Amino acid sequence: MNDEEVSAKELRARLVERLTADGHLRTGPWREAVTAVPRHEFLRGGFFQEVAGSTPTAWAPVAQDDPRWLESCYEDVSLVTQIAGTVVPGDIRGRIMRAPTSSSTMPGLVVRMLEELRVDAGHRVLEIGTGTGYSTALMCHRLGEDFVTSVEVDEDVSVRARNALGHCGFAPNLIVGDGLAGDRDGAPYDRVIAACGLLTVPHELVEQTRPGGVMLVTLCGWLYSSELARLTVHEDGTASGRLLGGHVSFMLARPHLPPPLGLLPDLDEGDERRAVFGADVIEDWNTRFVAQLAAPRAQHVVLTREGRTEHLFLDVDAGAWAVLREHDGRWTVRQNGPARVWDAIEEHITRWRGAGAPPLEEFEITLTSAQPTIGWPGL
Ligand SMILES: C[S@@+](CC[C@H](N)C(=O)[O-])C[C@H]1O[C@@H](n2cnc3c(N)ncnc32)[C@H](O)[C@@H]1O
Known part of the structure; x- marks a missing residue:
């Protein structure tokens, strides 16, 4: 092992301790996956760091040769890897003030979602939003690459993920396309997990989950309050479940981004x-x-x-x-x-x-069409 690998192994061990103490990492197989999978290999191209105090938020690149790079890869934070749909850290020297479009999600949330997905050996999983490929790699470690399919809408992002996964010895089924259409060829899946936020739950994803199978999605809206939801798919093609709480934020699936505001209305009318x-x-x-x-x-x-x-x-x-x-x-x-x-x-x-302002984790979800019905008991 070279010096970088030795340091990375120590940093991973510390990350495992931290995620376990925070209650995100709860079971042995996922602990082994986080211990084994080198997150820094998925961030070789660097990442963007928020410039403190900037409004609107400005982002500055941190390259692989920056002394902060390796340690940051093992902090429990999301690391932005693409901005405005094309810009990667190597493209700029100064700052950029546009919205992030791809990232490596914070490890605490990645493992919380994998734990909440209730995955078992032998399950076939469909992931929407490959991103850097780190979460895909954790699933490959846990389930085996033949059991993992991941869809990424952005071809460049997918190619980088494929390279990083290959470097770590994993060759899952990676698809470039709109993950909201799922993967008809590989269906039915036992588990479906979305690593980007959804406004509605596409019926394709429900149809491609076997009865009794589980979907884990983040339900968002354009006021930007979002929550994880776990849904079980039923024999009749409907799905139901609960919000899981915990104030989770994700970048929205690209087709679910809000439309441009256009010309503002005359605000003196009405x-x-x-x-x-x-x-x-x-x-x-x-x-x-x-x-x-x-x-x-x-x-x-x-x-x-x-x-x-x-x-x-x-x-x-x-x-x-x-x-x-x-x-x-x-x-x-x-x-x-x-x-x-x-x-x-x-x-x-x-x-x-x-109704007593029940917490979000008491909210129930039923899905008979793409727009989920979400509400507190008794609504
Ligand atoms: C937060 S990142 C995923 C993080 C990833 N799981 C990781 O560990 O690095 C969200 C990703 O979803 C992708 N995405 C957005 N809309 C999508 C869609 N409709 N289908 C597939 N991927 C999509 C984005 O391009 C982005 O790479």
Whole structure:
């Protein structure tokens, strides 16, 4: 072993201890996988680090020859590996202020998801979002490469993952394409896991999971509160399950990204009333999740007009919007379009609070079409 491999082995042992102490890593086979799989091999191209205090967030590259590189690969953090759909760390010297599009997810979340997936030897797994290939490698170690298929939408990302996996001795079935369509040829799968956030659960993924099989997905909306959900697929082709809690964030599946805002509506139109809740109600993660259930396609935009802050909730496709303004501690809302966005949000939050504001892990999910029905018991 060279010096780098010796250091990496020690760092991996420390990571295993930390993930075990945090309660993410719970079972022997996954502990062995994290002990064995070298995460740094999946980050040879470097990663982007957030520039502290930058708004909007700026990212600076950290290359493989940077003294911080190896240790960072074994910290329990997500490491961004691609920005704006094409830019990799080797492409730039300074900073870039665009949105991340691929990353190595934080190991704590990767292993939590693998544990929650309830995988057993002999299971065939379909992963959506190969990314660097690190999570794919953990599954190859645990199950064997013949039992793992992973779909990545971005060809360059997939090629880099294939190389890193090959370097570690793994050759799973890697597919370049839209993972939301699954892998009809390899179906049915025992387990399906999405490493990117979903707005809806595509029926293809449900159809490609065998009855009794388990899907683990992160359900998101455009207000950016998201949660892991575990769904069991039934004989009749429906699925049901629970949210798992824990405030999980993921980059959205590319086809589920919000549409451009386009021209903003005239915010002086529509009807105004006193608001029951101000826009600050969504600062709380759980309340935001509930609001998002009422308006899953609303985007939140903070604007300043004539020196005053305004919170716009805009559903571009429906052409519906609500704008909230605060004056002397009182909130007003002005709404327009075919649906009343803030009425729906207030009504949903009021019912949830009326039921005692149950935590998200008590929410039940049923899936009879792509749009899951999500709610607390008794809703
Ligand atoms: C958070 S990363 C995956 C992390 C990965 N599991 C790892 O350990 O490195 C999410 C990945 O999902 C990919 N992705 C986004 N939308 C997708 C889609 N519709 N189908 C397949 N992959 C998608 C992105 O390109 C990105 O590489």
